[in-house]
Amino acid sequence: xxxxxxxxxxxxxxxxxxxxxxxxxxxxxxxxxxxxxxxxxxxxxxxxxxxxxxxxxxxxxxxxxxxxxxxxxxxxxxxxxxxxxxxxxxxxxxxxxxxxxxxxxxxxxxxxxxxxxxxxxxxxxxxxxxxxxxxxxxxxxxxxxxxxxxxxxxxxxxxxxxxxxxxxxxxxxxxxxxxxxxxxxxxxxxxxxxxxxxxxxxxxxxxxxxxxxxxxxxxxxxxxxxxxxxxxxxxxxxxxxxxxxxxxxxxxxxxxxxxxxxxxxxxxxxxxxxxxxxxxxxxxxxxxxxxxxxxxxxxxxxxxxxxx
Amino acid sequence: xxxxxxxxxxxxxxxxxxxxxxxxxxxxxxxxxxxxxxxxxxxxxxxxxxxxxxxxxxxxxxxxxxxxxxxxxxxxxxxxxxxxxxxxxxxxxxxxxxxxxxxxxxxxxxxxxxxxxxxxxxxxxxxxxxxxxxxxxxxxxxxxxxxxxxxxxxxxxxxxxxxxxxxxxxxxxxxxxxxxxxxxxxxxxxxxxxxxxxxxxxxxxxxxxxxxxxxxxxxxxxxxxxxxxxxxxxxxxxxxxxxxxxxxxxxxxxxxxxxxxxxxxxxxxxxxxx
Numbered sequence: 029x030x031x032x033x034x035x036x037x038x039x040x041x042x043x044x045x046x047x048x049x050x051x052x053x054x055x056x057x058x059x060x061x062x063x064x065x066x067x068x069x070x071x072x073x074x075x076x077x078x079x080x081x082x083x084x085x086x087x088x089x090x091x092x093x094x095x096x097x098x099x100x101x102x103x104x105x106x107x108x109x110x111x112x113x114x115x116x117x118x119x120x121x122x123x124x125x126x127x128x129x130x131x132x133x134x135x136x137x138x139x140x141x142x143x144x145x146x147x148x149x150x151x152x153x154x155x156x157x158x159x160x161x162x163x164x165x166x167x168x169x170x171x172x173x174x175x176x177x178x179x180x181x182x183x184x185x186x187x188x189x190x191x192x193x194x195x196x197x198x199x200x201x202x203x204x205x206x207x208x209x210x211x212x213x214x215x216x217x218x219x220x221x222x223x224x225x226x227x228x229x230x231x232x233x234x235x236x237x238x239x240x241x242x243x244x245x246x247x248x249x250x251x252x253x254x255x256x257x258x259x260x261x262x263x264x265x266x267x268x269x270x271x272x273x274x275x276x277x278x279x280x281x282x283x284x285x286x287x288x289x290x291x292x293x294x295x296x297x298x299x300x301x302x303x304x305x306x307x308x309x310x311x312x313x314x315x316x317x318x319x320x321x322x323x324x325x326x327x328x329x330x331x332x333x334x335x336x
Numbered sequence: 337x338x339x340x341x342x343x344x345x346x347x348x349x350x351x352x353x354x355x356x357x358x359x360x361x362x363x364x365x366x367x368x369x370x371x372x373x374x375x376x377x378x379x380x381x382x383x384x385x386x387x388x389x390x391x392x393x394x395x396x397x398x399x400x401x402x403x404x405x406x407x408x409x410x411x412x413x414x415x416x417x418x419x420x421x422x423x424x425x426x427x428x429x430x431x432x433x434x435x436x437x438x439x440x441x442x443x444x445x446x447x448x449x450x451x452x453x454x455x456x457x458x459x460x461x462x463x464x465x466x467x468x469x470x471x472x473x474x475x476x477x478x479x480x481x482x483x484x485x486x487x488x489x490x491x492x493x494x495x496x497x498x499x500x501x502x503x504x505x506x507x508x509x510x511x512x513x514x515x516x517x518x519x520x521x522x523x524x525x526x527x528x529x530x531x532x533x534x535x536x537x538x539x540x541x542x543x544x545x546x547x548x549x550x551x552x553x554x555x556x557x558x559x560x561x562x563x564x565x566x567x568x569x570x571x572x573x574x575x576x577x578x579x580x581x582x583x584x585x586x587x588x589x590x591x592x593x594x595x596x597x598x599x600x601x602x603x604x605x606x607x608x609x610x
Contacts, residue, residue, distance in 0.1 A: 075444065164586060171570045270455060
């Protein structure tokens with residue numbers, strides 16, 4: 029959104045336009061209607077879809093969070109949600125923040141090695157390796173981890189077989205750890221892909237200059253590369269933060285027992301009690317969490333924009 | 337010089353090899369586990385590997401009238417309809433965003449990101465509530481609508497980028513030779529942007545195929561897609577059926593991953609979201 033848009037206005041006038049009578053900013057579509065009217069008409073169906081099937085239910089959910097069964101305004105839903113699920117809210121936030129932090133570190137490491145790695149074979153191998161989870165659906169990842177991380181899963185079996193742990197030490201990781209592992213496993217390639225792409229399009233001259241001055245690769249990564257790709261990294265992290273807040277299958281399959289994530293609680297309120305009030309109150313809490321992150325990003329972006 | 341460097345180079349492969357090996361284990365370990373479950377007839381603690389291999393569960397999954405085949409057909413139908421719905425609204429929208437002067441262009445682009453930028457469970461709960469009054473709950477149409485809104489960010493953003501990457505002078509040349517705007521669009525712009533449009537369709541198709549949460553709330557009780565079938569099998573402790581279903585879901589995902597770079601060129605990728 030920051031790049032200058034190739035609009036009619038800032039485009040140089042074409043030299044070879046026939047019919048010199050038409051002015052240089054003539055419309056590609058037709059002259060009968062102003063350009064922007066056509067634009068709005070063409071965008072309208074897509075926007076209507078978003079408005080009808082996303083914005084309207086979103087608004088309904090926010091409103092329902094503050095409505096009682098009789099339709100009057102109340103804070104009872106929110107109060108009940110906090111009373112029953114405040115532990116789960118903290119649990120959700122902790123899991124998502126921890127997973128985001130791990131994703132950030134791993135994706136910078138992967139992107140950094142892809143950009144600065146000197147051994148071409150290792151770079152090629154890493155490039156081939158890291159992307160696999162990207163297109164593996166969350167639900168498949170959840171099922172995979174459910175069998176892999178279980179007490180009798182392949183991971184423990186191999187650790188026992190390799191003599192690394194005793195059979196009695198084998199423990200199931202199917203609790204918060206399993207959820208974090210699955211989230212990091214699934215989201216790291218996504219952020220790493222974005223970050224590596226941004227790193228690849230950097231101007232290499234500053235990197236080469238720092239290298240000529242004798243800076244180590246870690247220092248180049250931390251002081252030159254990461255600051256320049258920070259906007260991409262932050263956008264990737266925010267998108268995966270929200271994704272992790274939205275994914276219901278992973279906590280449902282890996283960590284269904286309390287404490288669990290609020291997505292599971294929402295489904296439970298609906299399926300077991302038909303309790304839209306508390307479910308929407310929990311939804312409101314999840315919007316608040318996402319909104320908080322968005323707010324931090326906007327503040328960050330404004331400060332950066334101001335510095336530029 | 338060379339003689340002293342060579343061992344140092346070889347030594348550098350020790351940490352490198354360890355790191356790559358660990359990564360390979362982390363990535364392929366769970367996949368291997370899934371693969372083993374798909375061909376395991378008998379496997380219980382404390383055996384490291386299955387006791388007996390076989391394909392009897394595959395026969396059950398691929399039986400012509402099995403639940404899995406019905407779910408696969410439903411999933412593919414929904415995904416194709418979702419692609420059609422997304423293209424129908426996002427080709428015009430993408431063209432307008434790429435070529436026409438639009439008021440609040442940045443805000444319009446952002447609007448398509450919104451369905452991905454909000455935690456979606458509560459939204460789906462309320463979509464289900466609205467659809468219930470409209471009779472759309474448990475119908476293919478209802479699920480397609482939910483998937484379409486979710487996929488719009490891919491189709492609109494990538495389509496807009498694909499149109500923006502088309503060289504404008506070619507369109508102008510066609511116009512100068514007397515082609516009308518529609519002819520220029522269908523003869524020049526759309527064919528040149530086709531790889532990007534194709535890439536966006538692939539993303540939408542995969543999103544729809546793999547979508548779970550929306551289908552879970554809106555599709556009940558009549559629509560069973562592959563992800564729902566897999567979820568029920570996995571939660572029911574039938575790991576073989578779950579693993580085989582998961583593998584069926586993986587085939588298109590991994591296949592498309594291998595070809596996506598052919599469709600999504602760097603010049604288009606650089607314009608996504610701009």
